[in-house]
Amino acid sequence: VTPKEELRLAMVSVIRIDVTPVKRLVIVAGVAVAILLVAIIIGATGPPVYDHVTQFAYDCPGNSHTWDGLACNGVNLQDPTQFWEQTVPQATALNRFWSLQFAPFTILNTDTAPQMNLLVQVELIGKNDPSDDGQWYLISNDTTPVSVICPSNPCTPTNIIYEEALEYNYYHVRVWMVEGQTNLGDVQFTFWQAHSGFSKLELAFRNIYLIITSLVTGIYFWRMRRIPMSDWCWEQRAAAVLLPVAVLQANPFYALEYAARSWFLHFLDALFSTLFTATFLLVALLSIDKLRLEETRVEFNRHHIPKLIVCGDSTPPPHHVVSRPQ
Secondary structure, three states: OOHHHHHHHHHHHHHOHHHOOHHHHHHHHHHHHHHHHHHHHHHHHOOOOEEEEEEEOEEOHHHOOOOOOOOOEEOOOOOOOOOEEEEOOOOOHHHOOEEEEEEEEEOOOHHHOOEEEEEEEEEEEEEOOOOOOOOOEEEEEEEEEEEEEOOOOOOOOEEEEEEOOOOOOEEEEEEEEOOOOOOEEEEEEEEEEEOHHHHHHHHHHHHHHHHHHHHHHHHHHHHOOOOOHHHOOHHHHHHHHHHHHHHHHHOOOHHHHHOOOOHHHHHHHHHHHHHHHHHHHHHHHHHHHHHHHOOOOOOOOHHHHHHHHHHHHOOOOHHHHOOOOO
């Protein structure tokens, strides 16, 4: 065996399970279990993922959600001339986004799970100046059709606002019905945003993951530099593809999402995640196909076209970040 062949075989033994010593597999499994336990402990004891604040269109005695003009305080959205408005709790860069959830109550009997079709007018304005004299800028003023099922009260909630690119420091929202809704009772509004403590934790883990994957990728290619690519086995080529994609999946630009107010960075993060998922699915499928056919090499041909279609079709597309989902 030549020195070059010996080096190639040594690199193969690092990534091929069938020739890896059992002791090394046990160590890898132990590290994986330890990482999983740490993740479970942090998830159970760490900060919550989201913060939310709930408000109602009106407040009636006895926690009633049926309007009584003499006893209730607030606005009755059955009347299209009345509107509910609220200044959004201030969201910082660490909060990443904020959304407004709309959950109406019905005055009908919920035993039959009635359906309500509503036309909701939503006006959103924003400003950066914290003073009372600061100028507000119109962001949107749209009519949103809302169709909900009411197996209980409140009915199924739906998002009527989702701001992922925080372009302003302060927001003010106003909601009213385009037409009178005789079956509408109270409305529950819930503001959602990411918890700043969880964002800090996620940012720290992202950076650690990025450093580890970058080091592993650099060491791998440094060790492989003496072996011509034409002599690489399938496992070595698969690792050479997966490791750089794993670095992208860690997203070197992720920290910029907290500093720059741009939808493109969110799109980039979703794109890298999608690329890693598609690549991993393709490598796993080809590896299993190689074992099934007992092939020594994986050659791309027309029979692999369906595999590419399956992996691409089963991967979540990143366009949902651009469309600002409701």
